[in-house]
Amino acid sequence: xxxxxxxxxxxxxxxxxxxxxxxxxxxRFPDFFCRLHATxxxxxxxxxxxxxxxxxxxxxxxxxxKIIFIAVFMFLxxxxxxxxxxxxxxxxGLEPWxxxxxxxx
Amino acid sequence: xxxxxxxxxIRTVARVFMPFIQIYALYxxxxxxxxxxxxxxxxxxxxxxxxxYLITHGVEDAKKRMSELKAGLLSSFGLLIYSGIGLLCxxxxxxxxxxxxxSTLLNVIPAQARSLGILGIEIGVGIAxxxxxxxxxxxxxxxxxxxxxxxxxxxxx
Amino acid sequence: xxxxxxxFLCLYRAVFGPGVLNRIAAISAIGTKTLVIxxxxxxxxxxxxxxxxxxxxxxxxxxxxxxxxxxxxxxxGEL
Numbered sequence: 001x002x003x004x005x006x007x008x009x010x011x012x013x014x015x016x017x018x019x020x021x022x023x024x025x026x027x028r029f030p031d032f033f034c035r036l037h038a039t040x041x042x043x044x045x046x047x048x049x050x051x052x053x054x055x056x057x058x059x060x061x062x063x064x065x066k067i068i069f070i071a072v073f074m075f076l077x078x079x080x081x082x083x084x085x086x087x088x089x090x091x092x093g094l095e096p097w098x099x100x101x102x103x104x105x
Numbered sequence: 106x107x108x109x110x111x112x113x114x115i116r117t118v119a120r121v122f123m124p125f126i127q128i129y130a131l132y133x134x135x136x137x138x139x140x141x142x143x144x145x146x147x148x149x150x151x152x153x154x155x156x157x158y159l160i161t162h163g164v165e166d167a168k169k170r171m172s173e174l175k176a177g178l179l180s181s182f183g184l185l186i187y188s189g190i191g192l193l194c195x196x197x198x199x200x201x202x203x204x205x206x207x208s209t210l211l212n213v214i215p216a217q218a219r220s221l222g223i224l225g226i227e228i229g230v231g232i233a234x235x236x237x238x239x240x241x242x243x244x245x246x247x248x249x250x251x252x253x254x255x256x257x258x259x260x261x262x
Numbered sequence: 263x264x265x266x267x268x269x270f271l272c273l274y275r276a277v278f279g280p281g282v283l284n285r286i287a288a289i290s291a292i293g294t295k296t297l298v299i300x301x302x303x304x305x306x307x308x309x310x311x312x313x314x315x316x317x318x319x320x321x322x323x324x325x326x327x328x329x330x331x332x333x334x335x336x337x338x339g340e341l
Contacts, residue, residue, distance in 0.1 A: 019295065023268045026291060032283060039291045050298050054305065066314045067301070073122075073321055074294075080118045081290060081328040087112060088336040089283050115329065126322060133315070140315055150319065157326055160333055 004059055011053025018046035032089060033096050040082035047074050119161040126154040134231045137223070144227035148234025155239045164247055176240040183233030190225050202226075269295050286331050293324035 022042025029035045051071040055064035134147030159167040191202040204215075204222030213221070272292050297317050304313030 015298075019268055019298075022291070023271050026272060026288065032287075035284065036287055039287055043291055043294045047294055047298060051301070054301055057305070058310070063311055063314055066318070070297075070314070070318050070321060073125075073318075074297075076118065077122070077321070077325040078290075078294065080115060081325055081332070082287075084112075084115055084329050084332040085283065085287055085290075088332040091336045092283070094283070119329075129318065129322075133319075141312055142315065146319075150322065153322065153326055157329075160326075160330055 004056060008053045008057040011049050011056065015046045015050035015053065018042055018049065022046060031096060032094060033086065036082060036086055036089075040079060044075065044078045047071070047078075116161050119157050123154050123158060126157070127151060130154065130231075134227055135224070137227050138220075144230030145234055147227070148231035149238065151231065151235040152238030152242075155235070156242050159239075159242065159246070164243075167243075171239060173240065173243060176236045176243070180233050180236035180240070183229045183231070183236065186229030186232070187226055190222060190229070194222070269299070282335070286328065286335075290324060290328045293320065293327075297321055297324075 019042070022038050025038025025042060026035050029038060048071055051067050051074070055067040055071075058064040058067070130147045130150035132147075133142035133150060134144060137143035137147075155167075155171060158170065190204075194203050194207060195201050197207065202222075204219040207218040207222055269292055272288055272295065297320055300313055300317045300320070301310075304310040304317075
């Protein structure tokens with residue numbers, strides 16, 4: 001079954017790259033809404049890919065089905081929580097950051 | 106938390122997820138001796154599903170599903186199952202909570218009776234924990250003042 | 263091992279973020295990374311059936327906690 005072990009490595013590597021990109025975005029973006037973009041999308045994709053990679057590693061058994069359930073749950077739930085946070089930010093009156101203030105007026 | 110979330114996305118997603126969370130909680134209760142879980146953990150997850158409903162749908166709708174009266178009755182019911190099994194073992198001639206005594210009632214060998222007795226205890230504990238968690242969260246979120254009494258007492262929202 | 267370093271980087275934003283909203287987003291991100299770390303630890307120790315159940319419970323708790331914190335802020339009306 002070494003073919004399954006080899007086939008799951010690219011998934012894990014790509015997911016690690018996406019995690020790295022999301023975290024760098026979280027640290028360096030200038031505004032709150034930009035950071036929300038980075039962590040909402042990047043984290044979700046990275047978790048999805050890594051869970052698919054881990055379920056391929058196991059082969060076709062009950063454990064891999066449970067891991068796919070977790071992946072589906074994460075796919076539906078994490079964008080919802082990002083949406084909830086951004087809604088709360090809009091209610092609090094936080095304004096998005098624009099580069100040139102003359103373009104709005 | 107008396108204001109309803111007027112956002113349709115969060116409400117729909119929470120409503121879609123609730124049955125699956127409850128099925129998973131039952132799975133955790135049943136597999137107490139094979140994998141991590143058991144009565145208390147499954148009860149917490151079951152209570153968390155009701156708390157999710159309370160957060161996203163407001164106090165009025167949650168009261169229609171499970172009122173305070175039902176929560177109180179369910180917690181006592183869970184405790185009744187727990188001590189009822191214990192007293193049943195006492196009546197049938199063994200010590201308190203010694204499930205070997207159940208083997209005469211159910212016509213099984215004592216080892217299997219022990220396994221079934223533990224399963225029954227876990228179910229009772231799970232129901233009691235769920236009811237207590239929901240009742241505590243309900244009391245904290247409304248402060249003991251129900252929405253229909255707010256105009257009488259003169260409490261500003 | 264690289265994921266541990268990423269968790270610490272995220273923790274920096276959680277501690278220093280100006281305002282409470284940044285901290286909520288950072289905690290959600292930390293929770294997601296913790297989930298993947300738990301599963302990988304399960305694979306290393308060859309007892310993966312246990313860790314799958316635990317990580318599913320943690321995913322649920324992360325979701326519920328983030329929604330609760332966001333709703334509390336929305337009700338309060340200000341930062």
